[in-house]
Amino acid sequence: MAKISIFGGKGMIGSQITALFERCGNDVETIGRDYDGHELGDIIVLAVKFPDLAPLVETHGKHFVGKIVIDITNPISFGNLDELLVPQGTSSAEILAEKLPQSQVVKGFNINFSNSVANAQVKGNPASFVFASDSSEAKQAIFTALEKSGAKLVDAGNLQKARLLESAGLLLINLAVSGQIQRDGGLVIV
Ligand SMILES: NC(=O)c1ccc[n+]([C@@H]2O[C@H](COP(=O)([O-])OP(=O)(O)OC[C@H]3O[C@@H](n4cnc5c(N)ncnc54)[C@H](OP(=O)(O)O)[C@@H]3O)[C@@H](O)[C@H]2O)c1
Numbered sequence: 228m229a230k231i232s233i234f235g236g237k238g239m240i241g242s243q244i245t246a247l248f249e250r251c252g253n254d255v256e257t258i259g260r261d262y263d264g265h266e267l268g269d270i271i272v273l274a275v276k277f278p279d280l281a282p283l284v285e286t287h288g289k290h291f292v293g294k295i296v297i298d299i300t301n302p303i304s305f306g307n308l309d310e311l312l313v314p315q316g317t318s319s320a321e322i323l324a325e326k327l328p329q330s331q332v333v334k335g336f337n338i339n340f341s342n343s344v345a346n347a348q349v350k351g352n353p354a355s356f357v358f359a360s361d362s363s364e365a366k367q368a369i370f371t372a373l374e375k376s377g378a379k380l381v382d383a384g385n386l387q388k389a390r391l392l393e394s395a396g397l398l399l400i401n402l403a404v405s406g407q408i409q410r411d412g413g414l415v416i417v
Pocket of ligand 1: 300301302336
């Protein structure tokens with residue numbers, strides 16, 4: 228059992244990730260904008276919109292030292308779904324890792340639609356949860372926390388692979404906006 232702290236844990240996907248980790252038997256807390264600086268869990272999920280990520284880390288990053296930090300954001304603007312909001316040749320997760328050199332940053336959950344997360348099901352198929360990180364230990368800790376999920380747990384490689392995950396997220400959001408994927412749909416890896 229892992230202790231897990233979820234910033235934005237009451238949001239659309241944060242609430243689903245909360246339910247997922249709870250269903251797998253972990254000790255989960257949700258954290259809102261009124262975080263008081265208390266000791267966080269070993270795994271921290273940042274389930275906030277991309278523009279809220281940098282201010283959150285600026286304010287609270289000192290509490291993330293020694294922790295696994297999962298970045299689930301899709302750095303997009305719904306006003307322009309042709310490109311990501313991060314420069315080419317990097318990713319939200321890599322920028323986050325530069326700001327949190329004493330944390331183990333992981334990219335994950337950004338290619339999952341909210342209604343397929345808590346039950347780890349995509350229209351009758353096991354959902355695929357894909358993680359990228361430079362830390363094998365961090366990915367293994369997440370896999371252990373999710374081993375009862377029923378999902379296919381996928382190691383995408385090092386943190387640079389977050390670029391691929393964020394591009395895939397942009398593609399999937401485009402498909403959702405054009406009505407070709409619903410909230411309980413998505414990509415499965417078989
Ligand atoms: N929705 C999806 O299906 C989906 C799928 C994959 C990835 N994502 C990514 O997940 C992230 C969240 O998306 P969402 O759709 O769940 O958005 P959302 O419903 O707006 O949830 C975001 C939550 O973050 C909270 N928050 C903002 N700043 C915070 C802070 N400093 N401390 C603690 N909590 C804070 C918000 O609180 P307030 O209510 O106070 O604003 C809200 O509860 C985005 O980056 C998105 O790209 C979403």
